[in-house]
Amino acid sequence: MPVSRRRWGWPTSGRRSARPATACRPGTATSRPGVTPNGRTPWRAPPPRILGISTYTETHNNGLHIARLAKAASPQTVVVIGGPHASVLYKEVALDPAVDVVVRGEGERTMLELAHCLIRGQGGLADVQGIAYQENGVLRTTAARPPIADLDELPYPARDLFPMQAYGYGNTVLASRGGCPFACHFCAVNNIWQGKRRFRSPESVLEEIVQVLVTTPMGGLNFADDTFTLDRRRVLEICKGLSRMRGPFPLRWRCATRVDLVDAELLREMRHAGCRSIQFGVEAGSQRILDAIGKRVRLEQVRRAVAMTLNYGIEVTCSFMFPHPEDTEETVRDQIRLMKELREIEGVSLTLAMTTPYPGTTYYERASELGLSILASDWQEYDAKHLVVATRHLTEERLQALLAEMVQEVGLQSALQANVAQPGAGSKTWPG
Numbered sequence: 001m002p003v004s005r006r007r008w009g010w011p012t013s014g015r016r017s018a019r020p021a022t023a024c025r026p027g028t029a030t031s032r033p034g035v036t037p038n039g040r041t042p043w044r045a046p047p048p049r050i051l052g053i054s055t056y057t058e059t060h061n062n063g064l065h066i067a068r069l070a071k072a073a074s075p076q077t078v079v080v081i082g083g084p085h086a087s088v089l090y091k092e093v094a095l096d097p098a099v100d101v102v103v104r105g106e107g108e109r110t111m112l113e114l115a116h117c118l119i120r121g122q123g124g125l126a127d128v129q130g131i132a133y134q135e136n137g138v139l140r141t142t143a144a145r146p147p148i149a150d151l152d153e154l155p156y157p158a159r160d161l162f163p164m165q166a167y168g169y170g171n172t173v174l175a176s177r178g179g180c181p182f183a184c185h186f187c188a189v190n191n192i193w194q195g196k197r198r199f200r201s202p203e204s205v206l207e208e209i210v211q212v213l214v215t216t217p218m219g220g221l222n223f224a225d226d227t228f229t230l231d232r233r234r235v236l237e238i239c240k241g242l243s244r245m246r247g248p249f250p251l252r253w254r255c256a257t258r259v260d261l262v263d264a265e266l267l268r269e270m271r272h273a274g275c276r277s278i279q280f281g282v283e284a285g286s287q288r289i290l291d292a293i294g295k296r297v298r299l300e301q302v303r304r305a306v307a308m309t310l311n312y313g314i315e316v317t318c319s320f321m322f323p324h325p326e327d328t329e330e331t332v333r334d335q336i337r338l339m340k341e342l343r344e345i346e347g348v349s350l351t352l353a354m355t356t357p358y359p360g361t362t363y364y365e366r367a368s369e370l371g372l373s374i375l376a377s378d379w380q381e382y383d384a385k386h387l388v389v390a391t392r393h394l395t396e397e398r399l400q401a402l403l404a405e406m407v408q409e410v411g412l413q414s415a416l417q418a419n420v421a422q423p424g425a426g427s428k429t430w431p432g
């Protein structure tokens, strides 16, 4: 299937032209142009006009490191940074000397306009919606860009330009994007993706899947949506299309969702369409804690969804978090009990993520009100594998001891690589 990368005018030429007067300030790094501090060139000549970097909170320092190397090697290269971390903390990120432009939120159209501005000299930075940059030492922020209303307009990801074989996540297809109607206190989604959830049409999702199957070695498919079954009717339509697909190999896929967004009919159709694994965000083992973290699910719904899913031959991964702001010794032990109960069930795997107050979450914004003390001193520790908070009722020492107890009692591999591999599942921690 041909990939239409020109559906809304994706640029194909890179003609050089003068930079607009309001374009980014030149980089401040001053070492030998074309060479990084370790003496190597970071790219094959000539250096790129624009370097785009995407970061999560955990990878933000690495992103900045790359930006600095790039600036040292080629001060005229414009460094553009985007992604969940930069979108929320755009003011702070834009002030970094190695960063020229921060893209806030949805990036496709913003990047296209930026390229037109920086390479073709069309307009100035102030005309590009959804960015932040520094001009003569002053932070400039342009108006927020309205979300793309029709996601079907977007070309499919250019997987052919990406070394997919270097990554172990299989083939990923995204069917929706945007904010979420729920508001779990640990999740940054609503802050990153301002606005309502928007869905691609089932036809567009199916067409992309066909393209993936035709162009890349079959490695199973992941739906990367945080809550794949948010729109039940649409999932049924996708399943209908997938069930009709006939190929040389059977299609196998996985997704993540909430326990209150599955039912028997939906699960039956999903299984029929090739779904072999669902990740549910369970988070805690005490109803009081689930209510306190804004999860809006009941423990009965957890048990029911897990049993129903297994009943249709779909494996289940239950993801948990530790610690929760209102945790006490008792609620942690409730969580240990639920984790043990679930792990006894054949077909169930568990994952455990350390609660992390990512920028954009309620935990980040209301940390002291919620009694959270931040233990981390570096964004690199925000990887959900380190204990980075102490809570109102439990000190760091108590939390470490309870974590060790949880790892031991539940049979987790370790606190850092905290997943129980029951039926061969990898450690994947999606929200949902």
Ligand code: B12
Pocket (backbone or CB within 6 Å): 051, 052, 053, 054, 055, 056, 057, 058, 059, 080, 081, 082, 083, 084, 085, 087, 103, 105, 106, 107, 108, 110, 111, 169, 172, 174, 177, 178, 186, 187, 188, 189, 192, 224, 225, 226, 353, 358, 359, 382, 383, 384, 428, 429, 430, 431
């Ligand atoms: C799928 C997913 C994963 C998958 C990724 C699979 C894959 N191969 O794609 C897996 C399971 C691996 C994963 C892992 C983790 N994830 Co995750 N993940 C998601 C999820 C659900 C969707 C991400 C996605 O594909 N978005 C779609 C793309 C199109 O959006 P995007 O990447 O944000 O990019 C857009 C803009 O941000 C912008 N943009 C981004 N980069 C750039 C760069 C430039 C130059 C420009 C111009 C624009 C731009 O333009 C893009 C297009 O519009 C999001 C939640 C969400 N709904 O966004 C969480 C989310 C991104 N994950 C999150 C977290 C915390 C993690 C983990 C730390 C979890 C853990 N417990 O270990 C790990 C870290 C992984 C790592 N080290 O990189 C957080 C990030 C919060 C933060 N501030 O860092 C999110 C937001 C969920 C949450 N809890 O709030 N994740």
Ligand code: SF4
Pocket (backbone or CB within 6 Å): 180, 181, 182, 183, 184, 187, 188, 189, 226, 227, 258, 281, 431, 432
């Ligand atoms: S964790 Fe899932 S359900 Fe909760 S707000 Fe985030 S995306 Fe929505």
